[in-house]
Every structure is written in C-alpha cells, then in structure tokens.
Amino acid sequence: MNARAAAIAGILLVALTGGLVLFVGLPRWYGPKPEASAAASALATPAAQQPPAAARKITATLFYVSDDGMQLIGTQREVPFAATVPEQARAIVAAQIESSAPLVSAIPAETKIRDVFVTERGDAFVDLSAEVSTKHTGGSLDEIFTVYTIVNALTVNLPAITRVQILIDGKEADTLAGHVDLRHPLAKSLEWVAHDTQ
Amino acid sequence: MTKFMRSLLTLHARVLSAAVAAAAIVLTIATFAAQAPAPAAPYTVFSRSARQPLAVRTVSGQEMFALDDLARLFTLTVREDALAGGLTISVNNQTIVLTAQQPLASVAGRMISLPAAPVYESHTWLVPVDFVSRALAPILGSPLELRKPSRLILVGDVRMPRIAGRVEVLGNLTRVTLDVAPATPHAVTQEGARLLVRFEADALDAQLPTPPAPPTGADVVQAIRPGDQPTTIVFDLGPRFGSFRTADQPAPGGVTRIVIDLVAQTDTAATPGTAAPALPPATETPPLLELPPPGGLRTIVIDPGHGGDENGARGEKGTLEKNVTLSVARRLKGTLEGRLGVRVLLTRDGDQTLPLDQRAAVANNNKADLFISLHANASVRSGLSGAEVFYLNLAEYGDEAQRVAHGGAESLPVLGGGSREIEVILWEMAQARYIDQSAAFARTVEAALRERIPMSRRAIQQAPFRVLGGANMPAILVEMGFLTNPQQEQQLVTDEYQSGIVQALVDGIVRFRGASAAGTR
Numbered sequence: 001m002n003a004r005a006a007a008i009a010g011i012l013l014v015a016l017t018g019g020l021v022l023f024v025g026l027p028r029w030y031g032p033k034p035e036a037s038a039a040a041s042a043l044a045t046p047a048a049q050q051p052p053a054a055a056r057k058i059t060a061t062l063f064y065v066s067d068d069g070m071q072l073i074g075t076q077r078e079v080p081f082a083a084t085v086p087e088q089a090r091a092i093v094a095a096q097i098e099s100s101a102p103l104v105s106a107i108p109a110e111t112k113i114r115d116v117f118v119t120e121r122g123d124a125f126v127d128l129s130a131e132v133s134t135k136h137t138g139g140s141l142d143e144i145f146t147v148y149t150i151v152n153a154l155t156v157n158l159p160a161i162t163r164v165q166i167l168i169d170g171k172e173a174d175t176l177a178g179h180v181d182l183r184h185p186l187a188k189s190l191e192w193v194a195h196d197t198q
Numbered sequence: 199m200t201k202f203m204r205s206l207l208t209l210h211a212r213v214l215s216a217a218v219a220a221a222a223i224v225l226t227i228a229t230f231a232a233q234a235p236a237p238a239a240p241y242t243v244f245s246r247s248a249r250q251p252l253a254v255r256t257v258s259g260q261e262m263f264a265l266d267d268l269a270r271l272f273t274l275t276v277r278e279d280a281l282a283g284g285l286t287i288s289v290n291n292q293t294i295v296l297t298a299q300q301p302l303a304s305v306a307g308r309m310i311s312l313p314a315a316p317v318y319e320s321h322t323w324l325v326p327v328d329f330v331s332r333a334l335a336p337i338l339g340s341p342l343e344l345r346k347p348s349r350l351i352l353v354g355d356v357r358m359p360r361i362a363g364r365v366e367v368l369g370n371l372t373r374v375t376l377d378v379a380p381a382t383p384h385a386v387t388q389e390g391a392r393l394l395v396r397f398e399a400d401a402l403d404a405q406l407p408t409p410p411a412p413p414t415g416a417d418v419v420q421a422i423r424p425g426d427q428p429t430t431i432v433f434d435l436g437p438r439f440g441s442f443r444t445a446d447q448p449a450p451g452g453v454t455r456i457v458i459d460l461v462a463q464t465d466t467a468a469t470p471g472t473a474a475p476a477l478p479p480a481t482e483t484p485p486l487l488e489l490p491p492p493g494g495l496r497t498i499v500i501d502p503g504h505g506g507d508e509n510g511a512r513g514e515k516g517t518l519e520k521n522v523t524l525s526v527a528r529r530l531k532g533t534l535e536g537r538l539g540v541r542v543l544l545t546r547d548g549d550q551t552l553p554l555d556q557r558a559a560v561a562n563n564n565k566a567d568l569f570i571s572l573h574a575n576a577s578v579r580s581g582l583s584g585a586e587v588f589y590l591n592l593a594e595y596g597d598e599a600q601r602v603a604h605g606g607a608e609s610l611p612v613l614g615g616g617s618r619e620i621e622v623i624l625w626e627m628a629q630a631r632y633i634d635q636s637a638a639f640a641r642t643v644e645a646a647l648r649e650r651i652p653m654s655r656r657a658i659q660q661a662p663f664r665v666l667g668g669a670n671m672p673a674i675l676v677e678m679g680f681l682t683n684p685q686q687e688q689q690l691v692t693d694e695y696q697s698g699i700v701q702a703l704v705d706g707i708v709r710f711r712g713a714s715a716a717g718t719r
Contacts, residue, residue, distance in 0.1 A: 065577075069577040069581065070656060106578065137576035137578055138510045138511035139575045139680070140573060144661055174553070174664055178504055178664075178665075179664065179665070181663065182664075
C-alpha cells in the first residue's frame with residue numbers, strides 16, 4: 001500500500017516537474033535574459049514564494065499595424081511575467097491592447113479582457129468586452145488584423161497554445177465586425193505578418 | 199542515372215499500355231453486358247491493374263459465385279468445418295463464418311443476411327453474389343463495389359462512373375441527358391459529324407439511350423454509342439444537326455447531370471414543304487427559354503454588406519458602409535437584369551439587420567449560380583485606398599474542408615453490409631467544393647475592376663470570411679474602397695464611381711460566364 005502511494009507520488013512529482021518545464025520553464029528560457037539561476041528558482045520554488053510578478057518580465061513578439069496599413073509587423077516587447085499559461089496569455093493580450101505609440105494596435109483601445117482560459121488541447125479562449133466589436137473600424141482588413149494580432153500573439157509566444165478562439169462578452173461570436181469567421185478556434189497564420197519580422 | 203530513367207520510362211509505358219488495354223476490354227464487356235443481360239453472363243472484376251471474368255452459376259433462381267474463385271481473386275483462406283457444417287473465410291485477420299443451409303453470415307462478429315444459403319455443388323461451395331457486397335466488402339480493407347445491373351465488381355480505387363442517359367425531343371431541339379455518378383470531370387467537343395463526351399475516368403459503366411426513330415430525332419442525332427476510347431461516348435450527328443450547347447446541373451447524391459441540347463437547323467432547304475407540317479412550328483419551342491444559358495448562369499445573388507443595426511465601416515463625413523453597399527447592389531441588379539437577362543436577387547433591399555447565415559441561405563435557397571457580397575473598407579491608417587476582392591481561405595476550416603474541396607466522396611458502411619459512396623458535406627463548408635471556381639471568379643472580377651477603379655496593393659486575397667463559407671456556389675466578397683480615406687469616402691458616394699464598379703462587376707461576370715461555358719465544352 002505504502003509502496004503504491006509512493007509510486008503515485010513519484011509519478012505526480014515527475015508530471016509536475018514536466019509541466020513546469022513545459023509551461024513555465026520553456027517560455028522563460030526563450031525569454032530575454034535566460035539566467036540559469038532564475039529559471040532554476042522558478043522550478044524549485046512554488047509560485048507563492050516568487051518575487052512580485054510586476055518586477056519580472058519576459059520578451060514577447062507583439063503585433064502592430066504597419067505604417068501603410070497593409071500588414072502586421074512583429075515587434076519584440078517586454079511583457080510582465082506570469083506563472084501560469086492562462087495568466088501569461090492574459091498578460092500578452094493586455095500588452096497588445098495597451099497604447100504603445102507610435103505603434104498602432106489593431107485591437108480597439110477601449111477593449112477590456114474579461115477572461116482568458118486554456119483547454120488541455122491547447123485551445124485558448126480569449127473573452128473580450130463588447131468594445132472589441134463596437135469600437136472597431138469595421139474594415140475587413142482591420143478585422144483580419146485584430147483577430148490575427150490576438151491569435152498570433154498567443155500562438156507565437158506560448159508554445160502550449162496552438163489555437164485561439166475569441167469570445168465577446170462571454171459568448172461565442174460569429175464575427176467581430178461582420179467578416180472573419182470566429183466560430184472555430186483559429187491557428188497561427190503569419191500570412192498577414194510582414195516577412196522581415198518573425 | 200540514365201539506366202534508372204530508362205527503366206522508369208519502360209515501367210511507365212508498360213503500366214500505361216496495360217491500363218489502356220484493360221480499360222478497353224472492360225468497356226466492351228460493360229457495353230455487352232448492358233445490351234444482353236443474360237442471366238448466367240459472368241461478372242467482370244475490375245481493378246486498376248487487371249480485369250478478370252468471374253463465372254456465375256444459377257442455383258434455384260439465385261446467382262452465385264464459387265467460393266474458390268473468390269478465394270483466388272481476393273486471396274481468402276477458406277476452411278471447411280465438416281463437423282459443424284460450416285465454412286470459415288479469413289482475410290486481413292478477420293473472419294466470415296458461413297453455415298450450410300442458413301442464409302446468414304457472421305462478418306467479423308456481426309450478423310448479416312444473405313439472399314440464399316451457401317450451396318455445395320460439383321465439388322465446390324457456392325455463395326450468393328451479394329456475399330461480395332455484404333460480407334466481403336466490409337472486411338476487405340480496400341474499396342470493393344458490386345454493381346449488379348452492369349455485372350461488375352470494382353476493386354480498389356477505380357474511377358468508373360455510372361452513366362444513365364435519356365433522349366427527349368422538344369420540337370426543334372433534341373435533349374440528351376446523361377446522369378453521371380459519382381460526379382466526374384468531363385468535356386464535350388464536336389469533331390466533324392460526331393460529338394464526343396470525354397470523361398476523366400478509368401472506364402465507363404454506361405447505359406446509353408437509343409435516339410428516337412425518324413422523323414422526330416434521328417435527323418439530328420443518329421446514334422449514341424461508346425467511343426473508340428474507353429472513356430468517351432460518341433454521338434453520331436444527323437444531317438439536320440445545327441448546333442449544340444451543354445450545361446452541367448448538380449443533382450442530389452453527388453450526381454452530375456450533363457444536359458446536351460442538339461438544335462436542328464431551322465430552315466432546311468432540303469425538305470421544303472414535306473417535313474414542315476410534321477414538325478411543330480418554331481414558335482412552339484418554349485424549352486429554349488428555360489434552358490440555362492451557356493455557362494449555366496441563371497440566378498445571381500448580390501449581398502449588400504451590413505445593414506440595420508450594423509452600420510459597417512464609417513467615413514469621417516459620416517458615410518455608412520451599409521448605405522453604399524445597398525446603393526451599388528441596387529444599381530448592379532438593374533444593370534445585370536437589363537444586360538444579361540438573368541434573375542438577380544438582393545439579400546436585403548432595405549435597411550434591415552440580416553445575420554450572415556441568412557445571406558448565404560438566400561443564395562442557396564434560390565439555387566444561385568454566383569454570390570457576390572459587396573462591402574466598403576476601413577483602416578486604422580487613413581491613407582489606405584483601393585478596392586480588393588476576397589475569396590474564402592479554406593486553411594482555417596481544417597483538413598475536412600480541404601478533402602471536400604478536392605472532390606472527396608466517402609465510402610460509408612451501410613446497415614446490412616456493404617458500403618455506399620456518398621458525399622458528406624457540412625453545410626458551413628458548402629463553399630469548399632467551389633473554391634477553385636471562386637478563385638477564378640475573383641481573379642476575373644479583380645481584372646475587370648482594375649480597368650475602371652483604383653485597386654489596393656493587396657487586390658486579391660483569401661480570408662476566412664463567414665459570409666462566404668456557407669455559399670454553395672462560386673462566391674466572392676468585394677471591398678469597393680476605403681471609407682476611412684477622405685478622398686475615397688467622397689468617391690464612393692458618387693454616381694460615376696458607383697457605376698464604374700457596377701460596369702466592372704458586370705464585365706467580370708460576363709467574362710467568367712464565357713470562361714465557364716468554354717470550360718464545359
């Protein structure tokens with residue numbers, strides 16, 4: 001009985017370590033200054049004992065509308081570090097919405113994040129407030145940019161996320177502004193991103 | 199290197215000649231079988247690489263195959279259990295158990311019924327022909343199809359469409375209808391006094407009609423027969439043949455209906471007065487009007503984007519996308535109806551909110567041949583200008599849509615054994631199988647627009663647009679210009695710019711219709 005419990009505990013420990021490496025370690029190692037000691041401490045200490053999240057950053061590729069308005073440009077930006085994939089996803093989307101002049105985000109600035117959750121299959125659901133739709137320019141190309149800014153920002157920076165579905169006010173939405181089909185999770189598409197970035 | 203290439207070429211030539219020979223023989227057999235369906239005529243087992251006859255014996259009115267023959271053809275292992283009076287047939291690590299005196303079989307543990315029990319006669323076991331479709335097909339691991347009417351067994355991935363034809367005489371017009379299942383690419387061409395229908399297939403399984411006796415039809419078409427090639431059908435044209443036209447109509451169940459209209463010469467000087475009373479006067483040939491015009495263009499649905507609560511894009515001076523799109527759509531309808539004589543429907547003809555699904559549904563329910571969604575664009579960059587043409591990007595809909603787009607029919611097991619080829623298509627992916635046509639339509643319209651209005655740098659694009667996904671016909675979305683560009687906002691409301699767009703769209707439709715009509719001939 002004891003041996004069995006020990007075995008289960010062992011397996012759990014291995015799974016936990018694996019999970020930490022996959023979801024916390026990897027994003028951090030691909031971060032800006034992958035200091036070995038910081039990465040090691042992230043693995044060794046529970047999240048609660050970590051230094052305040054605000055102090056720690058990761059470098060992520062964020063997407064902005066090019067000067068000519070014809071494509072998205074990937075840009076390296078610092079984003080607050082978060083301990084879990086959903087929290088990190090939320091931090092990345094928040095950074096995408098934040099004003100960062102002179103860069104222009106395709107996401108309306110009034111948009112609020114209601115929730116971000118990630119399924120076991122690697123589908124992220126990004127629940128946004130209605131402003132993402134009501135404050136949108138309504139252009140089809142802009143709508144493509146808005147959708148793929150979010151989809152690409154998550155799939156490019158977080159390997160654990162393979163597809164992204166956008167929800168509006170907690171509900172599945174047909175489209176943001178009448179064009180792009182949002183009924184299914186969308187996979188990364190760099191078709192709209194300038195080639196010299198990424 | 200050269201040796202390798204030479205051996206490759208030899209192999210290629212050998213395969214080709216074998217395939218041609220096999221196909222030629224099969225057509226002969228298939229035609230023979232169709233003409234003389236003798237009860238004990240053998241079946242033909244047809245695969246890509248070979249063709250073999252399979253003897254049939256009739257026992258108490260039931261057509262049966264010898265199990266030994268089947269074992270040889272399909273490498274089955276047959277074991278007889280003398281004690282239990284049963285037979286065990288193994289293939290692919292799966293077994294079929296047959297019991298003497300019982301019209302039943304257990305196929306991989308599942309019971310199926312047979313029209314008769316197996317019979318032991320002249321030192322061999324005989325099983326009903328349905329054994330092939332009901333017992334063998336489900337476990338063989340490769341496609342296997344029993345076609346009783348044409349006495350064929352198709353093994354593996356063989357393209358042999360079934361073709362059923364009929365001839366109707368409608369006054370001056372002789373209409374030949376060929377139902378082709380499953381839908382198969384084909385071309386209709388005239389070569390001298392013959393009309394050739396060529397199919398992209400390995401062989402044909404055709405039941406061809408006989409043209410009616412003179413004087414009603416045979417003076418236009420004398421015979422409809424298999425061609426010299428195994429994948430062609432030949433019409434021998436008569437002396438009064440004038441012209442022909444052809445149109446494809448998709449019918450339910452993945453069938454394509456090819457309608458070929460043979461028009462007689464109207465004023466034949468050769469038969470003045472004599473044949474004239476027998477023929478109805480030319481004015482009594484209304485079917486001509488009901489025919490699809492060349493290219494099969496009868497109904498076009500125009501979708502003015504947005505509407506009602508959904509304003510769409512908005513210009514700095516307050517111009518709303520929903521109003522621009524409706525205005526252009528109304529003009530386009532008038533011009534198309536006037537110039538092309540086609541039926542044109544608008545998804546909305548007022549300022550109402552209309553869900554995206556309903557827009558495609560209007561086109562689907564009215565069996566539209568083309569769907570055009572009109573939009574005006576907006577950008578966070580006000581400098582952006584120019585028109586763009588979009589068609590659907592299938593990549594976002596996953597592998598299933600890709601399969602549908604490339605003509606995938608699915609072989610599904612049916613109750614009682616065997617399998618049926620059906621085209622499974624999710625309604626929201628209806629556009630998938632028109633994607634190539636939509637791409638061609640988009641290119642044609644883009645070229646026509648470019649002649650009249652400024653285009654964007656990304657003039658032709660693919661995107662996962664919701665309104666296009668459910669359209670069951672070639673479908674495009676046209677962004678006519680950017681309302682967020684002050685200069686374009688002014689242009690978009692002028693008569694001149696709007697009629698430029700309308701003219702360009704009409705030109706694009708006419709050219710696309712011409713190209714499609716040329717493609718089917």
